Amino acid sequence: MSNGATRTRAQDAARTGADRGAPVVEIRGLSKRFDGASRRVLDDVTLSVWPGELVVLLGPNGCGKSTMLRCAVRLLDPTSGSVTVAGSDLAALSGNELRDRRRQVATIFQHGHLVARRSALANVACGGLGRSRGLRVAAGHLPAAELRHGMECLARVRMTHVAARRADSLSGGEAQRVAIARALSQRPQTLMADEPVASLDPEAAESVMELLRDLATRDNLGVLCVLHQPELALRFADRIAGLRAGRIAFDLPANVVGAEAVRALYQDER
Numbered sequence: 001m002s003n004g005a006t007r008t009r010a011q012d013a014a015r016t017g018a019d020r021g022a023p024v025v026e027i028r029g030l031s032k033r034f035d036g037a038s039r040r041v042l043d044d045v046t047l048s049v050w051p052g053e054l055v056v057l058l059g060p061n062g063c064g065k066s067t068m069l070r071c072a073v074r075l076l077d078p079t080s081g082s083v084t085v086a087g088s089d090l091a092a093l094s095g096n097e098l099r100d101r102r103r104q105v106a107t108i109f110q111h112g113h114l115v116a117r118r119s120a121l122a123n124v125a126c127g128g129l130g131r132s133r134g135l136r137v138a139a140g141h142l143p144a145a146e147l148r149h150g151m152e153c154l155a156r157v158r159m160t161h162v163a164a165r166r167a168d169s170l171s172g173g174e175a176q177r178v179a180i181a182r183a184l185s186q187r188p189q190t191l192m193a194d195e196p197v198a199s200l201d202p203e204a205a206e207s208v209m210e211l212l213r214d215l216a217t218r219d220n221l222g223v224l225c226v227l228h229q230p231e232l233a234l235r236f237a238d239r240i241a242g243l244r245a246g247r248i249a250f251d252l253p254a255n256v257v258g259a260e261a262v263r264a265l266y267q268d269e270r
């Protein structure tokens, strides 16, 4: 049994108590219908993520996983329902407050989307400045404090040895770890990852999942991660949510999700 699975079981046991506190992200009754579409892509989805837990979202292609993550960080406006981040409803916020609350949720995608010609460290340090300021200083020198913080974030993902390398010289696995360091540089409480290991070889995929597991366990981050590999979900997640045709089919501790429930998730769509 892997360390990941051992830690997961231990965490599940610890988390059945009443000491979980408030969720870092609470998605309630979320529905989404795109303009002109006849049906809802998401239909009354409710899901919460607590600090220190890794929740994996599984589901077949097109069932609404990415739409759910985009609505959760308000890259898309939900048709109905609410998303609460650290106790505040995002829809009720605007301006600086909305920006600050959004920064508490960092997103990671399938491809790291690093700036190819810049160093790994510059990519990470820009993340700490926030998008608009990061772009403004892109051509100039980064503040020393941001570079220091950037190195700390690279150290957290064990990537200081690539700090000076251009982003486009990194392997897929290295680039994804640097992208995670960049996400950490905005000091989030929550990480949302949309298929972060989909384009990695099995060894790199495993190492990225171990890192996400560790960020939940040791840094107490809430992590919501879309995966396509049920076996990785069963090994690394505290909780697995199954999404089928825009609805939550199950939301259960990983150690009670049976292989049958996972299979049904994919079979029912055919």
Ligand SMILES: Nc1ncnc2c1ncn2[C@@H]1O[C@H](COP(=O)(O)OP(=O)(O)O)[C@@H](O)[C@H]1O
Pocket: 034, 037, 041, 059, 060, 061, 062, 063, 064, 065, 066, 067, 068
């Ligand atoms: N911007 C959009 N406009 C219209 N339909 C969309 C848009 N984005 C996604 N969809 C549709 O919503 C459904 C769910 O997509 P998505 O959330 O990307 O699924 P998943 O990530 O689970 O593969 C798909 O049928 C897709 O075609």
Ligand SMILES: [Mg+2]
Pocket: 065, 066, 067, 194
């Ligand atoms: Mg998707």
